[in-house]
Amino acid sequence: MRHDHLLSANQLSRDDIEAVLDRAATIADDPPDHADDVLALLFFEPSTRTKMSFDTAMKRLGGTTVDMGSAEASSVKKGETLADTVRVVEGYADAIVLRHPSEGAAKMASEFVDVPVVNAGDGAGQHPSQTLLDLYTIRENAGLDDLTIGIMGDLKYGRTVHSLASALTNFDARQQFISPESLRLPRSVRFDLHEAGAQVREHTDLAEVLPDLDVLYVTRIQRERFPDENEYRAVAGQYRIDEATLADASDDLTVMHPLPRVDEIAPDVDSTPHATYFEQAHNGVPVRMALLSALLGGEDR
Amino acid sequence: MRHDHLLSANQLSRDDIEAVLDRAATIADDPPDHADDVLALLFFEPSTRTKMSFDTAMKRLGGTTVDMGSAEASSVKKGETLADTVRVVEGYADAIVLRHPSEGAAKMASEFVDVPVVNAGDGAGQHPSQTLLDLYTIRENAGLDDLTIGIMGDLKYGRTVHSLASALTNFDARQQFISPESLRLPRSVRFDLHEAGAQVREHTDLAEVLPDLDVLYVTRIQRERFPDENEYRAVAGQYRIDEATLADASDDLTVMHPLPRVDEIAPDVDSTPHATYFEQAHNGVPVRMALLSALLGGEDR
Amino acid sequence: MRHDHLLSANQLSRDDIEAVLDRAATIADDPPDHADDVLALLFFEPSTRTKMSFDTAMKRLGGTTVDMGSAEASSVKKGETLADTVRVVEGYADAIVLRHPSEGAAKMASEFVDVPVVNAGDGAGQHPSQTLLDLYTIRENAGLDDLTIGIMGDLKYGRTVHSLASALTNFDARQQFISPESLRLPRSVRFDLHEAGAQVREHTDLAEVLPDLDVLYVTRIQRERFPDENEYRAVAGQYRIDEATLADASDDLTVMHPLPRVDEIAPDVDSTPHATYFEQAHNGVPVRMALLSALLGGEDR
Numbered sequence: 075m076r077h078d079h080l081l082s083a084n085q086l087s088r089d090d091i092e093a094v095l096d097r098a099a100t101i102a103d104d105p106p107d108h109a110d111d112v113l114a115l116l117f118f119e120p121s122t123r124t125k126m127s128f129d130t131a132m133k134r135l136g137g138t139t140v141d142m143g144s145a146e147a148s149s150v151k152k153g154e155t156l157a158d159t160v161r162v163v164e165g166y167a168d169a170i171v172l173r174h175p176s177e178g179a180a181k182m183a184s185e186f187v188d189v190p191v192v193n194a195g196d197g198a199g200q201h202p203s204q205t206l207l208d209l210y211t212i213r214e215n216a217g218l219d220d221l222t223i224g225i226m227g228d229l230k231y232g233r234t235v236h237s238l239a240s241a242l243t244n245f246d247a248r249q250q251f252i253s254p255e256s257l258r259l260p261r262s263v264r265f266d267l268h269e270a271g272a273q274v275r276e277h278t279d280l281a282e283v284l285p286d287l288d289v290l291y292v293t294r295i296q297r298e299r300f301p302d303e304n305e306y307r308a309v310a311g312q313y314r315i316d317e318a319t320l321a322d323a324s325d326d327l328t329v330m331h332p333l334p335r336v337d338e339i340a341p342d343v344d345s346t347p348h349a350t351y352f353e354q355a356h357n358g359v360p361v362r363m364a365l366l367s368a369l370l371g372g373e374d375r
Numbered sequence: 376m377r378h379d380h381l382l383s384a385n386q387l388s389r390d391d392i393e394a395v396l397d398r399a400a401t402i403a404d405d406p407p408d409h410a411d412d413v414l415a416l417l418f419f420e421p422s423t424r425t426k427m428s429f430d431t432a433m434k435r436l437g438g439t440t441v442d443m444g445s446a447e448a449s450s451v452k453k454g455e456t457l458a459d460t461v462r463v464v465e466g467y468a469d470a471i472v473l474r475h476p477s478e479g480a481a482k483m484a485s486e487f488v489d490v491p492v493v494n495a496g497d498g499a500g501q502h503p504s505q506t507l508l509d510l511y512t513i514r515e516n517a518g519l520d521d522l523t524i525g526i527m528g529d530l531k532y533g534r535t536v537h538s539l540a541s542a543l544t545n546f547d548a549r550q551q552f553i554s555p556e557s558l559r560l561p562r563s564v565r566f567d568l569h570e571a572g573a574q575v576r577e578h579t580d581l582a583e584v585l586p587d588l589d590v591l592y593v594t595r596i597q598r599e600r601f602p603d604e605n606e607y608r609a610v611a612g613q614y615r616i617d618e619a620t621l622a623d624a625s626d627d628l629t630v631m632h633p634l635p636r637v638d639e640i641a642p643d644v645d646s647t648p649h650a651t652y653f654e655q656a657h658n659g660v661p662v663r664m665a666l667l668s669a670l671l672g673g674e675d676r
Numbered sequence: 677m678r679h680d681h682l683l684s685a686n687q688l689s690r691d692d693i694e695a696v697l698d699r700a701a702t703i704a705d706d707p708p709d710h711a712d713d714v715l716a717l718l719f720f721e722p723s724t725r726t727k728m729s730f731d732t733a734m735k736r737l738g739g740t741t742v743d744m745g746s747a748e749a750s751s752v753k754k755g756e757t758l759a760d761t762v763r764v765v766e767g768y769a770d771a772i773v774l775r776h777p778s779e780g781a782a783k784m785a786s787e788f789v790d791v792p793v794v795n796a797g798d799g800a801g802q803h804p805s806q807t808l809l810d811l812y813t814i815r816e817n818a819g820l821d822d823l824t825i826g827i828m829g830d831l832k833y834g835r836t837v838h839s840l841a842s843a844l845t846n847f848d849a850r851q852q853f854i855s856p857e858s859l860r861l862p863r864s865v866r867f868d869l870h871e872a873g874a875q876v877r878e879h880t881d882l883a884e885v886l887p888d889l890d891v892l893y894v895t896r897i898q899r900e901r902f903p904d905e906n907e908y909r910a911v912a913g914q915y916r917i918d919e920a921t922l923a924d925a926s927d928d929l930t931v932m933h934p935l936p937r938v939d940e941i942a943p944d945v946d947s948t949p950h951a952t953y954f955e956q957a958h959n960g961v962p963v964r965m966a967l968l969s970a971l972l973g974g975e976d977r
Contacts (some may be wrong), residue, residue: 165958
């Protein structure tokens with residue numbers, strides 16, 4: 075990549091994406107040596123898989139990590155600004171992975187430091203390394219060209235969905251969005267997709283499109299989005315899949331989910347050949363190894 | 376070991392135990408190289424010594440660890456099941472160490488993953504790596520054959536006691552249990568010990584057996600087990616030892632405790648030759664090095 | 677250093693200090709190999725920069741760290757004493773870095789263990805590794821001889837200030853203390869400085885001394901020290917600097933701060949050549965590398 079930071083999926087061209095995915099495919103067999111590099115993990119919000127996945131990726135590159143710990147146990151509690159925190163940390167580490175509750179936090183941080191910043195989630199904004207591992211999983215299982223993908227669930231607030239939809243405009247992909255009315259894509263995201271020439275359609279019923287899908291990407295509908303518990307249950311129940319739901323799907327359908335799931339995908343799907351969400355999570359390691367190595371300049375040494 | 380997981384002391388034969396203890400005795404001088412191995416630490420309950428001890432052991436093997444952090448700061452808070460968490464983590468790590476408040480959690484987890492799982496405590500269930508370091512300490516200080524051991528304190532809820540008592544049935548050991556009536560061994564544990572042909576007796580008064588003991592293993596009586604504060608004080612006071620208590624003991628008596636202690640062992644015991652509980656804690660490192668190396672296949676490389 | 681522990685700046689002679697600073701200046705180019713050493717991080721109070729800085733320093737030496745985690749998630753919660761905790765941990769690690777809310781905690785801990793203990797802050801007591809990086813920063817920017825330094829803010833409770841003032845008595849330094857009446861140096865510190873022959877003066881107004889200063893060391897005035905919010909605001913406002921405040925300063929003035937800052941230094945100072953506080957924080961890594969390597973015996977191997 076010719077970028078200094080990874081802040082948004084929007085900054086990635088098709089060439090950028092393919093370079094990372096190609097490298098990810100072989101990096102475990104032939105890892106570059108980052109023994110002298112230190113990666114800082116700054117997670118201002120809870121995370122299991124993203125943080126452990128970056129931590130693992132850095133260690134599989136032979137490097138080390140230093141962890142700020144939880145925001146409650148840190149100087150943040152004493153009133154320090156994010157700009158000050160990252161300016162201190164750039165003196166410790168060769169790159170920074172940042173998760174923060176505020177949209178735009180990673181971009182702001184990147185303007186204060188000279189080391190690469192990776193946005194690992196900024197509020198309802200972006201989560202571009204998740205997008206790279208999603209694309210890797212799609213490419214391995216269904217291919218990225220002549221693709222029909224259904225994206226279902228909370229399309230309004232899900233940063234994972236926004237990043238993925240944007241990145242898919244680089245490929246020959248038909249995007250079918252499936253959600254309740256109240257959780258449709260934000261107008262701004264829809265506008266950007268149309269501007270980019272994306273092939274987009276919106277639905278409220280999975281059955282309309284299921285047979286045509288190569289990939290079904292399911293996301294969690296969060297209870298707290300609904301003022302009324304009954305309304306939540308009615309809506310969530312319609313966007314939940316199980317083995318029976320998938321009877322009309324193609325034998326080759328790939329079912330994905332960024333995890334954690336609560337009950338959007340029933341456990342009986344886990345043992346079907348459709349289930350690809352654990353493989354998807356595991357792909358976080360080689361994809362992030364390739365990403366970190368590119369940002370740290372590992373391949374040039 | 377020929378096991379894939381270490382879930383319970385019950386699964387360990389005398390040969391299994393001796394193989395780990397023999398390797399532990401020399402592993403620091405000649406550590407196998409686990410530079411390519413990553414160990415995941417999943418602690419759903421607080422822990423200092425067990426977690427730091429596994430962390431240290433893995434690093435002394437040249438390997439690395441990735442830590443889930445506290446359950447509060449993780450996806451668990453979002454409602455993820457343990458089965459999903461471990462299926463994600465097996466994609467990051469070569470082995471998993473798990474502590475969980477629910478009895479049977481480690482066994483359940485092991486059924487979902489292909490990497491080795493070590494049970495580092497499951498509620499009132501088992502804590503088999505603690506047992507291995509306890510046996511190592513006994514072997515170094517008193518020998519494991521023709522042994523008379525007193526096990527005192529909370530015998531009802533202590534998972535450390537249940538694991539140790541079970542493992543000792545592999546050796547020629549007389550087990551003397553000393554506790555208040557209300558904290559006697561659970562009927563099921565007593566039954567299993569008798570089935571295994573163990574030489575077991577129960578007492579309420581330490582003085583009855585103290586002079587005959589080679590080892591006295593003291594455990595903590597927890598205040599919260601007693602509805603009444605006065606009852607707690609009366610009972611706890613009787614199962615507390617100090618230098619005066621030990622006047623009738625053999626000069627060679629080895630005093631052990633799984634730690635942390637509160638006041639079951641008075642500080643004046645620390646400077647006597649009986650005190651072996653810090654050495655016991657330190658033995659966690661070589662014993663866990665040997666255990667992890669066996670599970671990771673380090674010796675075969 | 678010929679010391680076993682680093683507990684207080686008072687224990688450091690001029691030769692000790694210069695040995696660490698000299699080594700720090702070159703250690704990044706030629707790091708000793710501590711691949712076999714493990715450093716334990718025991719932080720009983722929140723910390724970002726001190727903990728991450730020690731963690732980074734140890735990893736840049738090729739070594740590893742094991743972290744107790746927060747006091748809430750540890751055995752401390754079960755009532756374990758600090759003496760027991762460190763006696764367990766000395767079996768895991770080759771050195772211990774300890775932060776604790778109680779003054780004297782590090783000294784007490786050092787009396788129970790055979791591995792080196794570094795005091796990383798003990799209540800209102802000492803923080804000597806901060807002092808070493810402060811001295812390093814002063815030496816690089818203004819020199820340690822024929823120095824005029826202003827130390828401003830909370831001089832009563834600031835352990836950073838007490839350690840620095842004491843260490844500066846080893847050098848030809850004029851110390852100008854600037855604070856509100858209510859936050860003057862404690863009588864005991866003033867006494868010790870006079871005993872050591874220090875050239876010390878106290879002021880309530882920065883303007884009196886600003887033009888003569890080579891270094892201005894600013895510290896945070898904590899709201900919680902004042903019973904009355906209005907009194908706090910009146911006082912804090914007088915000891916806050918911005919670009920306008922510095923108009924009367926020497927062009928070569930070095931402005932330092934131990935961080936985190938809240939609003940004692942306005943952001944418009946950050947882009948002036950005076951601002952040295954981020955460089956100061958970054959110096960924590962080479963200085964702590966030199967310190968740890970000396971305590972671990974790295975240079976003798």
